[in-house]
Amino acid sequence: MKIDPIHQFNIEPLFTIGHIGNQTIAFTNSSLYMLVAVAIISILMLASGTQLVPGRFQSVAEISYEFVASTIRSTAGAEGMKFFPLIFSLFMFICVSNLVGIIPYTFTISSHLIVTAALALLVFFTVLIYGVAKNGLKFFSIFVPHGVPGYILPLVMFIEILSFFLRPVSHSVRLFANMLAGHIALKVFAGFVAMLGFSLGALGWFGGVLPLALTVALYALEILVAFLQAYVFAILTCIYLNDAIHPGH
Amino acid sequence: MAESHGGAKSPAARAHTEAEGGHGGGFPPFESSTYASQLVWLAIFFVALYVIVSKLALPRVGGAIEARQNKIEGDLAEAQKLRDQSDAALKAYEGELASARSRAQAIGNESRDKANAQTEAERKILEEQLAAKLAEAEKTIASTRTTAMSNVRGIAADAAGSIVQQLTGVVPDAASVNAAVDASLKG
Numbered sequence: 001m002k003i004d005p006i007h008q009f010n011i012e013p014l015f016t017i018g019h020i021g022n023q024t025i026a027f028t029n030s031s032l033y034m035l036v037a038v039a040i041i042s043i044l045m046l047a048s049g050t051q052l053v054p055g056r057f058q059s060v061a062e063i064s065y066e067f068v069a070s071t072i073r074s075t076a077g078a079e080g081m082k083f084f085p086l087i088f089s090l091f092m093f094i095c096v097s098n099l100v101g102i103i104p105y106t107f108t109i110s111s112h113l114i115v116t117a118a119l120a121l122l123v124f125f126t127v128l129i130y131g132v133a134k135n136g137l138k139f140f141s142i143f144v145p146h147g148v149p150g151y152i153l154p155l156v157m158f159i160e161i162l163s164f165f166l167r168p169v170s171h172s173v174r175l176f177a178n179m180l181a182g183h184i185a186l187k188v189f190a191g192f193v194a195m196l197g198f199s200l201g202a203l204g205w206f207g208g209v210l211p212l213a214l215t216v217a218l219y220a221l222e223i224l225v226a227f228l229q230a231y232v233f234a235i236l237t238c239i240y241l242n243d244a245i246h247p248g249h
Numbered sequence: 250m251a252e253s254h255g256g257a258k259s260p261a262a263r264a265h266t267e268a269e270g271g272h273g274g275g276f277p278p279f280e281s282s283t284y285a286s287q288l289v290w291l292a293i294f295f296v297a298l299y300v301i302v303s304k305l306a307l308p309r310v311g312g313a314i315e316a317r318q319n320k321i322e323g324d325l326a327e328a329q330k331l332r333d334q335s336d337a338a339l340k341a342y343e344g345e346l347a348s349a350r351s352r353a354q355a356i357g358n359e360s361r362d363k364a365n366a367q368t369e370a371e372r373k374i375l376e377e378q379l380a381a382k383l384a385e386a387e388k389t390i391a392s393t394r395t396t397a398m399s400n401v402r403g404i405a406a407d408a409a410g411s412i413v414q415q416l417t418g419v420v421p422d423a424a425s426v427n428a429a430v431d432a433s434l435k436g
Contacts, residue, residue, distance in 0.1 A: 009277035011287070023285035030283075031290035038298045045306030050313035052320060058313070065310045085303030093298055112277070114284045115291055122295075180278065 005187035009111050009180070029107045030115075037097040037109065064092065068234065075238035079245045086126065087234050087241075090119060095230035098179060102219070102226050110229075111179045113172065120172035123237045131244030142247045171236055178229050182222045189215045406430045 013026035048061040068088045072080040094110055101108025109115050131139040143160040144153070192211035196204035277283070406426050413421045 006276060011277055011280065011283040013286070020285060020289075024282070025289050026286045027290065028283070028286055030287050031294070034290055034294040038294050038301070041298060042301050042306070045302070045310055048310070050309060050316070052317055054313075061310050062314055065307065065314065085299060085307055088307060089295065089299045089302045092302070093295065109291075112283075112287060114278070114287050118288055118291055119295075176278070 005184040005191070008107070008183060008187060011112075030109055030112065033097060033100060033107045033109050036100060037093055040096050040100070041092045064088075068092075071231075071235055072238050075235060076242040076245055080238060080241055083126070083237075083241050087237055090123070090237060091230050091234035094119070094175065094233050095227055098226035098230055099223070101179070101183075102222055108179050108183060110175050111183060113176045116172035116176040117168065119233070120168040120175075123171065123240060124168040127240045127244045130241070131247060134244065135247050139244065139247045142243050167240060171233070171240075175229050175233050178225055182218075182225050186215060186218050186222060189218060402427075402430060402434065405434070 010029075012029045013024075014028060014032065016024055016026045018025050044057070044064070045061050048058040049055060051058060054062055065088070068091050069081070069084060072084060072087055076083070097109040100106055101111070131142075143157050143164065145156060145160065148156050189211045193208040193215065196208040196211070198204070200207060406423070409430055410421055410423070410426045413419070413426070
């Protein structure tokens with residue numbers, strides 16, 4: 001029994017739909033799980049009834065709505081509600097795909113850096129374009145913090161500018177690395193159980209209890225991480241958008 | 250916490266895969282040949298999700314939440330209105346009751362005063378009648394007495410005249426007898 005913790009991240013083309021340049025565009029398992037995430041969100045939000053007294057299903061839809069709305073209001077203010085559809089889409093897409101991805105034998109979209117980088121760059125350019133369009137050159141005052149003595153201001157500005165342009169990197173790598181590492185760790189510990197059982201016989205079955213307990217504990221942690229990373233991604237988006245809305249702070 | 254965990258793990262995992270050589274064809278997240286497919290489908294599905302969320306899902310769920318909020322506010326306003334109404338009715342009832350009570354008291358006072366006045370008037374009339382009767386009786390008594398007194402004088406004078414005649418055999422003249430009688434009556 002060989003443990004291959006990387007196998008779960010393989011992209012398997014299901015069918016090819018065309019070529020752009022020398023790149024093959026295929027509908028892959030990744031695309032399938034994107035479709036699954038969009039379908040789950042659509043069903044949750046559109047088939048959940050609009051009763052006065054909500055049922056369970058409707059409550060979940062309304063709690064997601066209120067949760068994202070209150071996150072935006074508390075971090076980016078009432079003006080941030082302009083970006084409610086964007087942040088709601090990001091949060092739900094990442095949260096649902098992470099939670100689906102934690103089911104054994106499924107694929108986790110956000111375990112691929114290209115996907116998280118695309119989402120982080122979407123946020124980055126939204127902030128940059130909206131910030132400049134709304135505030136003009138005043139937007140760049142976010143690089144000049146208040147109350148910094150003149151002689152270290154160039155250094156501080158350099159750090160601020162650098163950190164601004166590194167935002168999409170940390171934004172995307174945080175999500176990608178968390179999902180990737182969590183899934184690898186789960187696979188490794190779960191693999192130990194099977195490996196011990198196959199190689200050591202009866203003794204191995206007893207020995208497998210410890211990694212099994214660890215797998216269960218890690219699984220619980222990964223469920224938390226799946227939600228938490230979606231929340232972190234969404235709240236960082238709100239914080240970055242807050243810079244575009246209120247560059248004075 | 251989770252992030253440092255991830256940072257520590259992924260290079261190790263990468264090393265592990267690379268050590269396996271051409272078996273799996275490298276570390277899947279860094280296989281650039283899959284990037285185009287992933288980006289195209291991510292764009293398609295994320296745009297679709299954004300459109301569904303912004304055009305259908307959020308207005309729908311937000312509308313349901315808002316409808317509930319409006320319903321609750323409407324019901325509260327309605328309850329407040331009904332309460333105000335019942336308060337007003339209670340106040341009207343209390344006012345009515347107070348005015349009825351004061352009216353009853355006024356009527357009672359009036360009838361008592363009237364009765365008192367009537368009794369007083371009747372008493373006065375009765376007293377007057379009694380006083381008149383008393384005065385009349387007194388007058389009668391006085392006249393009777395005067396008459397009686399004059400009769401007594403006449404009797405006394407006759408008796409005195411007879412006594413003197415009997416004693417002296419002389420008939421006294423009436424004037425001196427009368428004078429004597431008056432003097433004795435006075436004395």
